[in-house]
Amino acid sequence: MHCQVIIVGAGVAGLSCARFLEEAGIDWHLFEKAEGPGGRVRTDEVDGFLLDRGFQVLLSAYPEARRRLDYAELRLGSFPSGARVFSGNRWHTFADPLREPTAAMVSLPVPATVPDLWRLAKWKFRTRGKDSFSLLEQPQQSTADLFRAKRFSRKVRYHFLEPFFRGILLDPELRVSSRMTELTFKYFSEGSACLPESGMEAIPRQLAKPLPLNRLHFASPIDRVAPGAVELADGKRLEAAAxxxxxxxxxxxxxxxxxxxxxxxxxxxxxFDLPALPPQGRWLHLCPDDPGLRPLNHIAFPSAVRPSYAPSGRHLASVNLLQPAAEEEVRQGLRRLFGDRVEDWRLLRRYDIPRALPFRESLQPPQLPSEVDRGLLLAGDHRGLPSLNSAMESGRRAAVTLLTGQEPASD
Ligand SMILES: Cc1cc2nc3c(=O)[nH]c(=O)nc-3n(C[C@H](O)[C@H](O)[C@H](O)COP(=O)(O)OP(=O)(O)OC[C@H]3O[C@@H](n4cnc5c(N)ncnc54)[C@H](O)[C@@H]3O)c2cc1C
Structure with a gap:
């Protein structure tokens, strides 16, 4: 086989690249080792529940996603702005007072000081609307140091900021670059965390939908790559200009x-399959790093945000950890958080994802160039920030570099 471009990998980066090449009339073929598209964004249907392979959300403010995805067709449901935090053996709603004023009023007091609330508001106004590039050019430090530098109290760090960002960055030590955290905070401030009606896999499926099926080759792992050629696991050699x-x-x-x-x-x-939601189930629930709760970091109830995640009359809990643990350990933590009702929660499935997000202790430069050798380009979330947005952007950048011979400027 000989074509103009061979793409390896049908995650959102590879699919996004394919979309640009298809629109430009390029003769391309994509080879993917799995049996379907999506990469790290897959959804399984189990007993009528939609189980994303690991809890993840689409931030509606992602610029690349806004340009390339049809949000109306995805039928997004959104989490409220803020979170439930666990302190003094009970849940409190830590709500954004501008976007969830009623929740913010009725849930006072929250485990935070008045200066914390002021600093959070200031941070939000400073990052909102700011261009991503300037945030990514700021001096960087670890996320844990960023929270200390912003003089947030131990209380608000422990109950809210640390579990919230541990859950997003999946980094137990919060060593991830502050640039990544600033940018993520900006997207949270400008939009909502959303779930599509038919699960997160609807995102790569939407990207793949207009692509001709005869160009997509699933269950086709590539074993070797060189400029101008790839070799399939069965030894077949395929050539392409790029x-x-x-x-x-x-x-x-x-x-x-x-x-x-x-x-x-x-x-x-x-x-877990649940007969009923706990109170305020639409909110993301954050667990502090307490020895009695330890393997747990955050819990969400996707069916409260998008009812299609569970069959009628049932609900779905997504309980998230930053390291594997036994079911009994998880249940012990859940009993402390939600009481005896946890006895009625039925385990549906567990997902252990060893390669979830690439380390990003340093971000320099924010988006690496696509072309690493003549006619050999890289795309994927390891080229920029570990996110759906950045992965899609890297796919576009690789395609534009091929089409124009020039690396496009960053957003
Ligand atoms: C649990 C979890 C939670 C996340 N939460 C969020 C979130 O809330 N918000 C957010 O924006 N992002 C989140 N992310 C990150 C986001 O999902 C990724 O950044 C993005 O999906 C990466 O896409 P990609 O195309 O770069 O890589 P991948 O999705 O890894 O795609 C690479 C593809 O290449 C294929 N492949 C690999 N080797 C070969 C080979 N030899 N031959 C052929 N094919 C091959 C793979 O099978 C895969 O399909 C999360 C990720 C995980 C896992």
Missing amino acids: IVLAVDGTEAARLLPGLPETGFHKTTTFY
């Missing part, structure tokens, strides 16, 4: 020795 390697950072380093290897943060999600 190759776009849109696999994760570890796989990219295996296929192209010499590339720096990326380490990964891991996560584990337990899904």
Whole structure:
């Protein structure tokens, strides 16, 4: 086979690249080792429940996603702005007073000081509307140091900021670059955290929908990559004028020795079937790093945000950990948080995801160039920030570089 471009990997980066090449009339083919598209964004249907492979959300303010996805067709449901935090053996609603004023009023007092609330508001107004590039050019430090530098109290860090950002960054130590945290906070401030009606996999499926099926080759792992050629696991050699390697950072380093290897943060999600939601189930529930709760970091009830996540009359809990643990350990923590009702929660499935998000202790430069050798380009979340937005953007950048011969400027 000979074509103009071969793409390796049908995650959102590879699919996004394919969409641009297809629109430009390029002769491309995509090879993916799994049996379907999506990469790290897959959803399984189990007993009528929709189980995303690990809890994740689409931030509606993501600029690349807004440009490329049809949000109306995804039928997004959104989490309220803020979270439930656990302090003094009970839940409090820590709500954004501008977007959820009623919840913010009725839930006082929250485990935070008045200066904390002021500093959070100031941070929000400073990042909202600011262009991403300037946030990514700021001096960087670890996220844990950023919270101390902003003089947030231990109370608000422990109950809200740390579990919230541990849940997003999947980094137990919060060593991730403050640039990533600033940018993520900006997107949270400008929009909502959303779930599509038919699960997160609806996102890559929407990207794949207009692509001709005869160009998408699933269950086709690539074993070797070189400028101008790839080799399938069965030994077949395929040639192209350009190759776009849109696999994760570890796989990219295996296929192209010499590339720096990326380490990964891991996560584990337990899904439970529940007869009823706990009070205020639409909110994200955050667990402080308390020895009695320890394996738990955050809990969400996706069916409260999008009822299609559970069959009629049932609900779904997504219980998230930053390291694997036994079911009984998880249940012990849940009993402290939700009491005896947990006895009625039935385990549906657990997902252990060892390669969830690439390490990002330093972000320099914010988006690495796509072309690493003549006709050999890289895409994927390891080229920029670990997010759906950045992965999609990297796919577009690789395609535009191929089409114009020039790396496009960053957003
Ligand atoms: C649990 C979890 C939670 C997350 N939460 C969020 C969130 O809330 N918000 C957010 O924005 N992002 C989140 N992310 C990150 C986001 O999902 C990723 O950044 C994004 O999906 C990465 O897409 P990608 O295309 O770069 O890589 P991938 O999705 O990893 O795609 C790479 C593809 O390449 C294929 N492949 C690998 N090797 C080969 C080979 N040799 N031959 C052929 N094919 C190959 C793989 O099978 C895969 O399909 C989360 C990720 C996880 C796992």
